[in-house]
Amino acid sequence: MAATIEDLAQAVFDGDSRKAKKLSQKLLDAGEAPLDIINQGLMGGMSEVGVQFKAGTMFVPDVMAAAEAMSAGVELVKPLIAHEDIQSLGTVYMCTVKADLHDIGKNLVIMMLEGAGFNVINGGVDVAPEKIVEDVKELHPDIIGMSALLTTTMLHMKDTIELLKEEGLRDQVKVIIGGAPVSQDFADEIAADGYSPDAVSAADLAKSLVGAA
Template identity: 50%
Template sequence: MNPIISAIYAGVVQGNAKQASEKTSLAIGEGLDAETILNEGLIAAMKEVGRLFEEGEYFVPEMLVSARAMQSGMAILRPVLIAQDIRPAGKVVIGTVKGDLHDIGKNLVSMMLEGAGFQIIDLGTDVAPEKFLEAIRQNRPDIVGMSALLTTTMLNMSKTIQVLKDGGVRDGIKIIVGGAPVTEKYAAEIGADGFSPDASQAASLARRLMGLAA
């Protein structure tokens, strides 16, 4: 691997945002291929962070720090990717459902999805079903992600899916759900396409739903 790419990878895994951003700038300045920087530097690093999390070597704080380092590199690389028309792995609309103001889990999932190569449209918290519907019509995403931290608000996942069905957009998207009270059984009951218990597995799930290597 190119030593500059290796340094980007290390910066992300170690949560060193300064190194990740500076080496990304250097890689672009040296004329390295933008897609290689993305795939071998940033995405590969976030896959490693996900592996470390799943094996119990990293915890949520370490994941957050690494995800922020990845974002610092992505902020520099994104204009180059756009200019070269390098397409993301897919487009994701994500939000915490109506009545729920919790966003830490949703934010971490968003960062991990971005680190897996996805374009993110983050609707924030307390998102009404109609707002999900409007965002889908405007952005034409591949995947919609819904989060809830409360048993009372997770019922709005089902209501949102019904609104998407009534609005005629359900068949064109994949829906993934997660959050503390959400289970795989509940996801199946409400007709979601997938469930993830944590942010790392959410990124792998999204890639699988797009037919990509997890």
């Protein structure tokens, strides 16, 4: 039986990376447009995961599996898309802050942002405010996303925002934050542009900040 876009979306939803990759290849072979494969198949499955996650019927391990399946397909299909056809919603610079090595949440957010159509730069872990500012100057992202798992390291988010102000860059870039100890109150306190409690809403938040939601 011929593979359909719906089958591919289902494979992503099921978190089945091998099947997602196999079906993506089959659809390409059958002459399906690469953009449709990504937007309707891979991202289509992922957006259903997002809906279920918000409803509390799917959980982080499910989202991670689906995101991996989606990435496996995207990796295969993306090189075939003509550069000008790739519609990017903007560039997000993602990192885990200084003295903090936890990157699972950050990496999940990256997958979700990529799935949503952002170009993402992965700044890595243990990134000092000075390095973030340096990267902003060089790479000109639309949004900076910072992650922290510890109450001690989350304070570097504040330091980063202050340094951005000192360097006169604060109004050129939006700052969003996340991580277990972080809250909306903390985001307000340090004057970040947004906070999100999970990866799915992080993608929605980023979209709303670039006016794409």
